[in-house]
Amino acid sequence: MTEVLRVIVSGVTGRMGRRLVNALQKQATIHIVAGITSPENTFLGKPLSAVSHNASHQAPILSNFSGLQADVVIDFSQSKCFDQVVDYCVMNEVALVSGTTGLSQSQFDRISQAGHFIPVLWAANFSINIQIIKNLLQVFKQKNHNGEYRITETHHQHKQDAPSGTAIALAQSLSDSQHLMVVDHNRFTLGTIEITSVREAEVPGTHQIYCDFPNETITIEHVSKNGDLFAEGAVSAAKWLVQQDNGLYDLNAIILA
Numbered sequence: 001m002t003e004v005l006r007v008i009v010s011g012v013t014g015r016m017g018r019r020l021v022n023a024l025q026k027q028a029t030i031h032i033v034a035g036i037t038s039p040e041n042t043f044l045g046k047p048l049s050a051v052s053h054n055a056s057h058q059a060p061i062l063s064n065f066s067g068l069q070a071d072v073v074i075d076f077s078q079s080k081c082f083d084q085v086v087d088y089c090v091m092n093e094v095a096l097v098s099g100t101t102g103l104s105q106s107q108f109d110r111i112s113q114a115g116h117f118i119p120v121l122w123a124a125n126f127s128i129n130i131q132i133i134k135n136l137l138q139v140f141k142q143k144n145h146n147g148e149y150r151i152t153e154t155h156h157q158h159k160q161d162a163p164s165g166t167a168i169a170l171a172q173s174l175s176d177s178q179h180l181m182v183v184d185h186n187r188f189t190l191g192t193i194e195i196t197s198v199r200e201a202e203v204p205g206t207h208q209i210y211c212d213f214p215n216e217t218i219t220i221e222h223v224s225k226n227g228d229l230f231a232e233g234a235v236s237a238a239k240w241l242v243q244q245d246n247g248l249y250d251l252n253a254i255i256l257a
């Protein structure tokens with residue numbers, strides 16, 4: 001008999017959390033234990049059916065993880081509640097898949113530490129093709145010593161962090177420096193890489209990378225058509241992660257599996 005995977009959705013009332021619930025409900029072998037939201041959220045105490053297409057879903061929307069038992073947490077929330085997510089997973093030996101961006105360096109250090117105790121996978125972008133583009137950019141960097149690069153990211157007006165986690169990750173593939181500097185509210189640098197952030201209407205997420213070499217230019221554009229791309233990527237990652245040993249993983253581990 002196939003074992004049922006018990007999942008907690010952190011950030012369940014958000015744009016991604018709702019898509020995640022819908023994606024999880026398509027999986028016969030997944031059971032959603034509960035959804036977590038902020039203490040002030042109006043959906044608190046309601047069943048998951050309040051935030052999903054499936055009116056029959058009775059799992060509760062809670063403000064904390066207390067007493068919950070699960071195999072994996074899938075987290076798309078906010079940096080301010082990220083520490084409580086990691087603490088719950090480590091203390092209860094629950095695997096963690098997280099796509100929350102805008103994290104501080106100490107929160108990234110915490111993810112690395114958590115990998116000693118549980119399987120953890122964090123990705124700024126759950127599109128496998130973004131991971132493939134990151135890998136390609138690393139090759140560009142190795143093979144082109146005179147390359148100059150610029151990144152522009154465009155997202156919906158509700159997005160709280162800038163630049164996007166994806167833009168930072170793409171720039172990190174191209175730079176020896178990992179340190180982000182703020183130029184002004186929508187312009188940043190990471191080493192010599194310039195990043196521009198645009199906030200526009202309901203754009204799901206577009207990233208353009210301009211690569212300038214002495215005798216050629218290359219432009220790569222990745223356009224997310226909708227958030228299901230990320231939700232479905234995170235569900236696949238969760239199904240894979242629960243079968244792994246403790247450790248810190250990225251999407252390359254899934255590509256190479």
Ligand SMILES: NC(=O)C1=CN([C@@H]2O[C@H](COP(=O)(O)OP(=O)(O)OC[C@H]3O[C@@H](n4cnc5c(N)ncnc54)[C@H](O)[C@@H]3O)[C@@H](O)[C@H]2O)C=CC1
Nearest residue numbers: 011013014015016037038076077081099101124125126230
């Ligand atoms: N890695 C990826 O592929 C993707 C990452 N993201 C990231 O996921 C995160 C969420 O994005 P959205 O759903 O658009 O944001 P959102 O603002 O719509 O949702 C955030 C959720 O976090 C919850 N939350 C806020 N404070 C909380 C607290 N103290 N305790 C528990 N829950 C709390 C909110 O209630 C809400 O459910 C962002 O960091 C975003 O950048 C978004 C899309 C794709």
Ligand SMILES: O=C(O)C1=N[C@H](C(=O)O)C[C@H](O)C1
Nearest residue numbers: 101124125159164165166205
């Ligand atoms: O907030 C979003 O919407 C997205 N955030 C991620 C990021 O910060 O890179 C990924 C995706 O582009 C959508």
